Amino acid sequence: MGVGIKVDHLNAWFGKVQALHDISMEIAANHATAIIGPSGCGKSTFVRCLNRMHETVPDARASGKVRIGDLDIYNGTAAVTVRRRIGMVFQKPNPFPTMSIYDNVAAGLKLNGFHDRKRLNEIVERSLKLSALWDEVKDTLRKKSGASLSGGQQQRLCIARALAVEPEVLLMDEPCSALDPISTGKIEELIFELKENFTIVIVTHNMQQASRVAEFTGFFLLGKLIEFDRTEKIFTTPSDKRTEDYITGRFG
C-alpha cells in the first residue's frame, strides 16, 4: 500500500545557490500528484529531496522535514533505507547495460543480499506484469540485455526494476520526456493502475499529462511552491495569477 508524504519547510541548496525555498505540502496516499513548472524551477530537485538523491550531487544539501508515512527521512534514517522504500524512475531510461532483463529487475534485491531464487522469480514476473512489459519479454528474460529493448520498453523495465524492491512511493522524474506518444500512452495507463498500490509523484513538462494522470497538482516557480490544489482547480480556476499565466502559456 502507498503512504502519504508530509513535507515541512524544505529548503535545498547546490553549493551556495538555493534551489528550493521553504516548501511545505502534503501528498496524499494512493493518488498521483503532478509537479509542474518551467525549466529550472526546482521540480526535479524537489522529488530528489524526497528520496535523498539530492545529496548524491557534490556540494548539495537540504534542510527541513520530510515524513514518508511514519518515516522521518532526514532524521536518523540511512539514505539507503529511505531509497528502498521510495522507488524512482528517471527522465532517460537507464537500465544496467551489462545485465539481462531478469537481472535488471532483480538488481535491487540481489545487490541488497536477497538471493531466494524462487521468490526472485516470482517478484521479477510480478514486477514485469505490473509494468505491462511481461508479455513482450517473457521469452527472452535471461537472454537479452536490458539495453537491447526499445526506449519505451526500457522505461517500463526501469519501472519494473523500481517496483521489484516493493516501495511505498514511486517518484517519476519526467518519465515520458524521452518517449514517443504511443509509449507515453502506455506509461500513463500504467500510472493509473499503479495508483491503487503506490503513492505516485510525477514531474512533468506536459500539462495535458498532468491533467490526465494526476488528482493533485503543484505548480513550482523559481524554487517556490506557488500553488498546490486539486488538478481540475489548478487548470480551471487557479487562485494565483502566476499559475494562470503559466498554464495559459503566457510564459515558461
Place this chain on the structure above:
Amino acid sequence: MPNSSESAAIRVSLWRRGMNHLVTMAAAAAVLLVLLPLGAIFAYLVYKGVGALNWSFLTQTPKPVGEPGGGMANAIAGSALILLIASAMGVPIGIGAGVYLAEYGRNRMGDLIRFTADVLNGVPSIVVGIVAYGVVVLAQGHFSALAGGFALGMMMIPTITRATEEMLLLVPQAIREAAYGLGIARWRTTLSITLRTATSGVITGVMLAFARVAGETAPLLFTAFGNQYWNWKINQPTAALSLQIFTYAISPFDEWHRQAWAGALILILLIVIAVSALRIAASRGMLKGTS
C-alpha cells in the same frame, strides 16, 4: 543558363568524389603503415626463429656451450611465474587505485595519485629494477622470482590505474543514480554496477599492462637474475624468456643466436595467446562475476 550550371554541378561532384577517394586512401595508407612494422617484425621472427624451434626447445633446459640441442623450457616457466607474481600484485592494486580515482578521487589526494601514476609510467624500466633490487633483493640477500615479479608488478600499476579510471568515468552517471535510487549502497554500486559495466575496458587496460611488461628485460637483470635450471620457488633466482634472449643474443655463438630468435618468437606467441585467452574469457562472461 541551365547547361553551364549543370556542368558546374558535375564538376563539383567530381571534385568531391575525387577528394573522398583521396582521403579514404590516405586513411588506408596510414593503417598499412601501422600494421607494416608489426607484420615485418613477426615475419622476420618466424624466418629467423622457426629453424631452431622444435620439441626439445620447449621441453628442455639449456645445454652448455658447444653441446647441440637444449631449450628454454625453464625460461618459459620462469616468465610465467614472474608474470603471475607481477599480475597478483599489479592488477588488484591498479584496479583498486583506478576505482578510487574515478569514484572518490576528485580532490587533492586524487590529483596527487594521478600525478604519481603518470610519473611512475614514465620511469625507465631499469630504474624500477634498481628499486626492486633495493627493496626485495637486498632485504632477502639474494636474487629471486619474487623480486622480478615485484619490479614488473610495479610497472603494471600505473597503466592499469589510469585505464581503469578512464573506463569508469565513461560509465554514465545515470547508471550510478539508477543503483542509488534502488537503495543500493555506494560501495556495492561501485563494485557490482559501475565496475561491471566497465569490465571490458578495464580488461583491455590489464592486457596492455601485461603485454608491456611481459617482454621487459632490464628490470629483471638484477632481480630475477636468470637461471640455467628449473626453478619453481619464488625465493630462488629464476630464468625468464627475455633474460635468456638477452644472454644468448649478446653471446658469440651461432647456435645461441638461433635459439635467441626462437625464444623471441615464442615470447611473442605466448603474449598473443595470453591476451587472446583473456579476451575470450571476458567476452564469454566468465569474468563478469556474480551479481
